Amino acid sequence: MNISIIGSGYVGLVTGACFAELGNKVICADNDTEKISDLKKGVIPIYEPGLEELVANNLKRKRLRFTTSIKEAVKESEIIFIAVGTPSLGNGEADLTGIENVARQIAINMSSYRLIAEKSTVPVETGEWVKHTISTHVKRNVKFDVASNPEFLREGCAINDFMHPDRIVIGVESKKARDILLSLYKPLHAPIVITNIKSAELIKHASNAFLATKISFINAVSNICDKVGAQITEVAEGMGLDKRIGSSFLNAGVGYGGSCFPKDLDAFITISEKLGYNFELLKAVKDINEQQKACVLGKLKDALWIIKDKTIGVLGLSFKPSTDDIRNAPSLDIIKALEAEGANIKVYDPQAMAKARSMLKNAKFCKDPYQACKDADCLLIVTEWDEFKELDFTRVKKLLKRPLIIDGRNIYDPKKLSKLGFIYIGIGRSEK
Numbered sequence: 001m002n003i004s005i006i007g008s009g010y011v012g013l014v015t016g017a018c019f020a021e022l023g024n025k026v027i028c029a030d031n032d033t034e035k036i037s038d039l040k041k042g043v044i045p046i047y048e049p050g051l052e053e054l055v056a057n058n059l060k061r062k063r064l065r066f067t068t069s070i071k072e073a074v075k076e077s078e079i080i081f082i083a084v085g086t087p088s089l090g091n092g093e094a095d096l097t098g099i100e101n102v103a104r105q106i107a108i109n110m111s112s113y114r115l116i117a118e119k120s121t122v123p124v125e126t127g128e129w130v131k132h133t134i135s136t137h138v139k140r141n142v143k144f145d146v147a148s149n150p151e152f153l154r155e156g157c158a159i160n161d162f163m164h165p166d167r168i169v170i171g172v173e174s175k176k177a178r179d180i181l182l183s184l185y186k187p188l189h190a191p192i193v194i195t196n197i198k199s200a201e202l203i204k205h206a207s208n209a210f211l212a213t214k215i216s217f218i219n220a221v222s223n224i225c226d227k228v229g230a231q232i233t234e235v236a237e238g239m240g241l242d243k244r245i246g247s248s249f250l251n252a253g254v255g256y257g258g259s260c261f262p263k264d265l266d267a268f269i270t271i272s273e274k275l276g277y278n279f280e281l282l283k284a285v286k287d288i289n290e291q292q293k294a295c296v297l298g299k300l301k302d303a304l305w306i307i308k309d310k311t312i313g314v315l316g317l318s319f320k321p322s323t324d325d326i327r328n329a330p331s332l333d334i335i336k337a338l339e340a341e342g343a344n345i346k347v348y349d350p351q352a353m354a355k356a357r358s359m360l361k362n363a364k365f366c367k368d369p370y371q372a373c374k375d376a377d378c379l380l381i382v383t384e385w386d387e388f389k390e391l392d393f394t395r396v397k398k399l400l401k402r403p404l405i406i407d408g409r410n411i412y413d414p415k416k417l418s419k420l421g422f423i424y425i426g427i428g429r430s431e432k
């Protein structure tokens with residue numbers, strides 16, 4: 001099929017490369033000229049395992065093209081996916097200016113039937129506005145369909161998630177749109193949920209909100225564990241084996257972040273409010289997440305007393321492992337709070353340092369985890385990269401000024417570290 005994807009970021013680029021890999025002819029468009037010029041040369045603007053090879057392979061086979069021209073993308077494609085960003089406005093609402101802008105440009109450039117599919121995460125009823133916008137600007141008699149096809153891939157394993165999804169959600173209003181999307185996704189042999197457009201939009205917001213709720217729930221329980229000396233990892237294991245609950249997203253830690261959960265929660269709360277429903281549960285989920293970042297600061301103060309002039313070695317900047325994405329990463333809030341208290345920060349991350357440099361002007365960026373440990377009063381784990389799980393602790397202990405580890409992701413075995421002579425403080429794992 002001839003497909004175009006408007007917006008070539010984490011989602012658009014992976015989607016485009018994967019559809020090309022499945023044998024389609026794909027045009028990825030973006031209004032960022034530098035990004036497109038790099039992509040044409042095979043230079044990938046983000047770190048996503050396997051993506052560089054996938055793009056190179058499909059560029060070579062001429063199944064993948066890049067352009068800054070929406071006109072060119074619309075002219076040559078029957079299906080057009082909108083995958084632009086939908087960031088949060090200051091008031092919590094999703095900023096849909098990118099969606100509106102692209103919908104208008106698609107309409108202006110359409111000369112025969114097109115299927116326009118929302119891939120970006122959008123509040124319920126956005127599809128109505130996309131339809132309205134296209135109807136207003138399209139030439140008379142040109143037919144089109146709008147569909148909602150939310151994306152569920154996770155950064156860090158995006159290609160695998162795209163190629164082997166738990167489910168594909170297709171929100172449509174016509175048989176034609178349904179058949180086109182069904183045949184596009186047929187090679188993936190995945191369960192397909194067909195709904196109307198509004199339900200599909202809601203499935204995405206509700207899924208992300210539910211996952212964030214699981215994280216805040218276990219974090220809330222971890223606070224009780226800390227108070228009584230219970231082990232959150234044991235509690236989570238005991239809960240997670242119940243098939244009705246499931247073990248994923250039950251890892252207590254410094255809270256969720258990233259480009260999706262915080263903004264999608266805000267957007268879901270705001271659209272609910274607009275529709276006349278006060279989504280108090282999700283407000284509490286947000287509050288708990290903020291408290292969790294503050295709780296790390298509390299643990300540092302309990303251990304170090306005064307933060308001013310202390311050196312903290314921080315491991316991890318990206319909001320989760322295997323990505324360079326630092327959008328809304330808890331690391332940024334935690335480091336800024338520590339700096340505000342007068343701490344000196346030494347930080348290391350395997351992939352995210354380039355993106356973080358301009359945001360953390362006072363921190364010292366280190367070449368490896370050991371440099372971050374050198375002469376630090378404490379080592380703080382913020383992201384659970386595999387590399388941090390395999391440290392040489394004898395070396396770490398020699399380098400640290402005090403053998404103190406605050407494990408914000410519960411990646412270490414407390415007993416093992418205590419045996420090695422460390423003071424170990426995890427999340428919901430204190431001994432009483």
Ligand code: NAD
Nearest residue numbers: 007008009010011030031032084085086098120121151155
């Ligand atoms: P991103 O910021 O990485 O990419 C968005 C791209 O759109 C950028 O390259 C930007 O230059 C481009 N763009 C913006 N306005 C444009 C316009 N008018 N014309 C052409 N290009 C334009 O964002 P992302 O992480 O890929 O997310 C995109 C959407 O997918 C969001 O709605 C997000 O919530 C959703 N989503 C993201 C993920 C994820 O893990 N990142 C997962 C599922 C869904």
